[in-house]
Amino acid sequence: MSRGEPMSDSAPFFSSDSEAEGPEDQGTAMANQQPDEESPSGVSRGRALVIVFVLCYINLLNYMDRFTVAGVLPDIEHYFGISDTESGLLQTVFICSYMFLAPVFGYLGDRYNRKYIMSGGITFWSLVTLASSYTPKEHFWALLLTRGLVGVGEASYSTIAPTIIADLYVKSKRTNMLSIFYFAIPVGSGLGYIVGSQVSSRAKDWHWALRVTPGLGLIAVLLLLFVVKEPKRGAVEARPENRLHQTSWLADLRDLSKNCSFMLSTFGFTAVAFVTGSLALWAPTFLFRAAVFNGERAPCMEAHCESSDSLIFGTITCVTGVLGVASGVQVSRQLRKKTARADPLVCAAGLLLCAPFLYLAIMFAQASTVATYVFIFFGETFLSMNWAIVADILLYVVVPTRRSTAEALQIVVSHLLGDAGSPYLIGVISDSLRKNDSFLWQFRSLQFSMLLCAFVAVVGGAFFLGTAVYIERDRERAENYAPTDEPIVVPKSGRSTRVPVSSVLI
Numbered sequence: 001m002s003r004g005e006p007m008s009d010s011a012p013f014f015s016s017d018s019e020a021e022g023p024e025d026q027g028t029a030m031a032n033q034q035p036d037e038e039s040p041s042g043v044s045r046g047r048a049l050v051i052v053f054v055l056c057y058i059n060l061l062n063y064m065d066r067f068t069v070a071g072v073l074p075d076i077e078h079y080f081g082i083s084d085t086e087s088g089l090l091q092t093v094f095i096c097s098y099m100f101l102a103p104v105f106g107y108l109g110d111r112y113n114r115k116y117i118m119s120g121g122i123t124f125w126s127l128v129t130l131a132s133s134y135t136p137k138e139h140f141w142a143l144l145l146t147r148g149l150v151g152v153g154e155a156s157y158s159t160i161a162p163t164i165i166a167d168l169y170v171k172s173k174r175t176n177m178l179s180i181f182y183f184a185i186p187v188g189s190g191l192g193y194i195v196g197s198q199v200s201s202r203a204k205d206w207h208w209a210l211r212v213t214p215g216l217g218l219i220a221v222l223l224l225l226f227v228v229k230e231p232k233r234g235a236v237e238a239r240p241e242n243r244l245h246q247t248s249w250l251a252d253l254r255d256l257s258k259n260c261s262f263m264l265s266t267f268g269f270t271a272v273a274f275v276t277g278s279l280a281l282w283a284p285t286f287l288f289r290a291a292v293f294n295g296e297r298a299p300c301m302e303a304h305c306e307s308s309d310s311l312i313f314g315t316i317t318c319v320t321g322v323l324g325v326a327s328g329v330q331v332s333r334q335l336r337k338k339t340a341r342a343d344p345l346v347c348a349a350g351l352l353l354c355a356p357f358l359y360l361a362i363m364f365a366q367a368s369t370v371a372t373y374v375f376i377f378f379g380e381t382f383l384s385m386n387w388a389i390v391a392d393i394l395l396y397v398v399v400p401t402r403r404s405t406a407e408a409l410q411i412v413v414s415h416l417l418g419d420a421g422s423p424y425l426i427g428v429i430s431d432s433l434r435k436n437d438s439f440l441w442q443f444r445s446l447q448f449s450m451l452l453c454a455f456v457a458v459v460g461g462a463f464f465l466g467t468a469v470y471i472e473r474d475r476e477r478a479e480n481y482a483p484t485d486e487p488i489v490v491p492k493s494g495r496s497t498r499v500p501v502s503s504v505l506i
Helices: 024-030 043-071 073-080 082-110 114-132 140-158 162-164 170-201 206-211 213-226 247-259 260-293 308-335 342-364 369-382 387-397 400-419 422-433 437-452 452-479
Strands: 489-493 495-500
Touching: 043 073, 043 082, 043 114, 043 140, 043 162, 043 170, 043 206, 043 213, 043 260, 043 308, 073 082, 073 140, 073 206, 073 260, 073 308, 082 140, 082 342, 082 400, 082 422, 114 140, 114 162, 140 342, 140 400, 162 170, 162 387, 170 206, 170 247, 170 260, 170 308, 170 369, 170 387, 206 213, 206 308, 213 342, 247 260, 247 400, 247 489, 260 308, 260 342, 260 369, 260 387, 260 400, 260 422, 260 437, 260 452, 308 342, 308 369, 308 387, 342 369, 342 387, 342 437, 342 452, 387 400, 387 452, 422 437, 422 452
Parallel strands: none
Antiparallel strands: 489 495
C-alpha cells in the first residue's frame, strides 16, 4: 500500500462483505439505524459493549495463561532440578518473543482486518500451551521453547485489542471501557496463580495446570469470529478514514519518537513492567521460601509442593488489581477537573507510593507473614493504578492510524527494558548472592535481589512526572492532526509549480 493511500478496513485480509461496505452502503445502513444506535464506527452501541466484554474475556485469559507457570514454579523447579537463573528464563523467553513480534502485529493491525489477526494468534497460542503441558522431565529446553512460542500468539492480541476499543469510544467512555479491559490484567494474573496452583494440587501434577487455558482459548476464537465486528478506524473521533492517510512504517516510528508524552510514559510503563514481571514470577516462590525459613511450611521434598502461598498471592493480586485500576481511573477523573495533567500525575503517584510498601513487604517477610501480605496488598494496589491510564494516554496523544504501531513500540520498549530481563536478572542476582543451599540463603539471596524492584518503581515515577510536562501539548497536536497533502505539478506560464492538492478544483 503506497504512502498517502487512505486507510480502510476493507483491506484484502479475509475481510467479509459486511465489514467492507462502500460509502453508499454505509450511508444507507446508517440511515436505517435507530437514532440511539447510530455510530460513525459502524457498530451499534449494544454490539460495541458486547465486543468490549469479549475482548476483556480474552485479555483475562491472556494473563491467566501467562502467570499459570508462576503459580506452580516451585513444582517446576523441583521437577526439573533447575536453579533460580534457569527459572527466570521461563518468563524471559516468553516476553522476548512477545516483544519482538509485537511490531509485526502492530504493522499488520494498522493495515488489515484485526479480528482475523487476533483469531489466528489465539489459536496458535492455545495449541502451543497445550503442547507445553506434555514436556518430559529430561527436556527442560522444550518447556522454554514452547513458552517462547506462546508469546507469538499473545503478541497478536495485546497489540491490537486496545485499538479496537479506541475506535468504538472516545473521551470518558473510552476511559471507562479501557478500565474494564484492563481489570482483566490483575484479575487474570491472580486467576493464573489460583487456577495453576489448585489444579496442580488436585491432580498432584503441575502439567495439568497448563491444560486449562487451551480449551478456554477455543471459546475466545469462536467469540472473535462470530461476535466481534471490525469498527472503522478513527471514524468515532469525527475523523473519517478518508481524511486519515497511512504513512510508511519508518515515518510512523519517526513521528512517535518525537512524541515526548508517548516516549516518557513508555519509559514510566517500563518501570511498571519491570516490577510487575519480577513480582509475578518470584513473589509466590519468595513467600514460600520465607515460610520454610520461618518453619511455617515444610520444604519441597516431594513431587508436589505446598501451594497455599500461590493461592493467597493470587487472591491478593485479583483484589488489588480491581481496587487499583478503579481507584486510579476515579482519582484521575476527579483530578482532570483541576488540571489537564492529571493522568501522568496519578501514574507517578502510584509508583512513588508503591515503592516503600514493596520495600517493607520484602524486609518484613522474615518477621511477620501477615505484615508481609498487608504491605504487598497496598504495594500492588498503588502499582495497579497505572494500567488503564497509561493505555488512555497513548490513545489520545497518538493519531488513529499509528496506534497499533504505538502499542507495539510501547510493548517492545517496556518489555525489552522491563519484564523481559527482570525475572532473569532477579534470578541471577539471587544465585550470585547465595553462599550455600541452606534454607536461610535460599530465602536471603532472593530477598536481597528483590529490593531492586523498589528502586525501579521510584525511577518510573520520575518518568511519569516528566510526561506531565508535555502531555497538554502532545494531546492538542494529536487532536488537531491533519495529514499533509501530496503536492502535484500544475503548469503556470510555461513553468511547473508545486501546489497542494486541496487548492486545486477538480
